[in-house]
Each structure stands twice: as C-alpha cells, then as structure tokens.
Amino acid sequence: AQSVTQPDxxxxxxxxxxxxxxxxxxxxxxxxxxxxxQSPGQGLQLLLKYFSGDTLVQGIKGFEAEFxxxxxxxxxxxxxxxxxxxxxxxxxxxxxxDKIIFGKGTRLHILx
Amino acid sequence: DAGVTQSPTHLIKTRGQQVTLRCSPKSGHDTVxxxxxxxxxxxxxxxxxxxxxxxxxxxxxxxxxxxxxxxYSSELNVNALLLGDSxxxxxxxxxxxxxxxxxxSGTRLTVV
Numbered sequence: 402a403q404s405v406t407q408p409d410x411x412x413x414x415x416x417x418x419x420x421x422x423x424x425x426x427x428x429x430x431x432x433x434x435x436x437x438x439q440s441p442g443q444g445l446q447l448l449l450k451y452f453s454g455d456t457l458v459q460g461i462k463g464f465e466a467e468f469x470x471x472x473x474x475x476x477x478x479x480x481x482x483x484x485x486x487x488x489x490x491x492x493x494x495x496x497x498x499d500k501i502i503f504g505k506g507t508r509l510h511i512l513x
Numbered sequence: 514d515a516g517v518t519q520s521p522t523h524l525i526k527t528r529g530q531q532v533t534l535r536c537s538p539k540s541g542h543d544t545v546x547x548x549x550x551x552x553x554x555x556x557x558x559x560x561x562x563x564x565x566x567x568x569x570x571x572x573x574x575x576x577x578x579x580x581x582x583x584x585y586s587s588e589l590n591v592n593a594l595l596l597g598d599s600x601x602x603x604x605x606x607x608x609x610x611x612x613x614x615x616x617x618s619g620t621r622l623t624v625v
Contacts, residue, residue, distance in 0.1 A: 405555075437616075442621075443618055443619075444517075444519075444603055444616040444617050444618040444619050445556070445603065445605075445616040446616070447613070447614075447615075447616075450613070491555050491556070493555075498561075498568070498569050499544065499546070499561060499568075499569075499607070499609075499614075500546075500558050500561065500569060500571070501546070501548075501556075501558065501605070501614065502558065503548075503555030503556050503557075504555050505553075505554060505555045506553075506554075506555050
C-alpha cells in the first residue's frame with residue numbers, strides 16, 4: 402500500500418536560514434509526488450510536483466524538491482525562509498487512479 | 514477565473530443529523546475528489562467522482578456519500594453524524610487527463 406512519511410512534526414528555523422523538510426514515500430511504481438502548503442484555516446496550495454524527468458523540481462515561492470529514487474525520498478528545500486513561510490507542509494503521493502495520499506504534515510515555525 | 518469554490522465555509526451540526534457540503538470546480542475541471550482533514554492530520558481521501566460516477570473510494574463508511582452533477586459540481590453527504598466527523602472537508606478538482614489538482618478552502622464541520 403502506498404504511504405507517505407514526514408518524520409518531523411515540527412520544524413523551527415530562523416528567518417533567512419535555509420530549510421529542508423523531509424519526506425519518504427512507499428509506492429511500487431514510479432510515483433507522482435507533490436508538496437502542498439496550508440496556512441491556518443485554509444485549503445491546500447500546490448508548491449511543486451514531480452511526475453518524471455529532471456529529479457530537481459522548482460516550485461513557487463522559491464521552493465524546490467529533489468526526487469531520490471534510491472532513498473524513496475522527496476525532500477523540500479528553500480535557501481532562505483521568510484516569516485510568511487510559516488505554515489503546515491504536506492508531502493503527497495498520487496497513485497495511478499488519481500488518489501492522493503498525504504503525509505501527516507510538518508508544521509514550520511519561523512523565528513524572527 | 515474562479516478557482517474551486519466550497520460552501521458553506523463553516524457548519525455546526527448535532528450528532529445524528531445529516532449534512533450536505535458543496536463544491537464547484539475550477540473552470541475546465543471535470544473530476545472532483547473529496548478529502549477529510551481531522552485536526553492535526555493530513556487529508557484523507559474519501560472518494561472521487563468523474564462523469565457523474567464514483568470512480569474510487571477510500572476507507573470511509575457508507576454514511577459518506579456523494580454526487581456529481583452534469584455541470585461537474587459535486588456534493589458530499591454525511592448521514593448520522595458522529596462527533597468524530599468533525600473536520601475540515603476539502604474538495605479537489607482537476608481534469609481527468611491532467612494530474613494537476615486544485616484544492617478549495619474547505620468546509621469546517623463541527624459536530625456537537
């Protein structure tokens with residue numbers, strides 16, 4: 402069965418520091434992978450997605466993610482975080498039937 | 514171009530009651546998926562509709578049912594509400610031939 406693991410429930414970084422959020426997935430075939438961001442009380446906004454091709458994917462708001470098949474990982478990175486990046490981040494995998502399976506999320510806190 | 518519209522935004526119901534949530538897809542989208550997001554959790558897939566048919570279903574009881582209309586809008590119905598049904602219900606729409614799903618802002622359901 403497909404699954405997504407986000408090992409960090411909370412992450413705190415200082416404004417201007419770099420960020421890496423971890424994501425590991427379990428899926429038998431080549432996965433479709435996503436990162437979404439959710440601000441409090443809001444819906445989900447797509448940051449980036451990987452379907453095939455270049456394993457380094459660029460997204461919105463300066464985020465990028467790297468697909469590593471050997472490690473079953475799809476970690477999200479940003480070189481310099483802003484206070485407005487404080488939110489909940491969800492990694493997700495989609496199966497061939499368009500069902501999206503989400504991780505439990507990582508809450509990002511930004512220190513001024 | 515309106516995105517995904519969900520109504521109502523907030524709802525309070527009593528245990529045992531029934532509720533209907535609505536979703537209007539983004540223009541050009543023909544597929545609607547519903548997700549339940551409990552507090553502090555990632556979204557859980559409920560079911561997906563395409564061409565007015567339920568195409569696949571997650572691990573939710575039959576109390577959860579849905580419908581898709583010819584204009585691609587959709588309803589989620591929950592019968593015999595339980596306290597545990599309290600959650601944010603998210604609608605995601607997309608095109609059957611394209612794996613880019615757009616999420617609405619959700620309906621916050623509170624069962625008392």
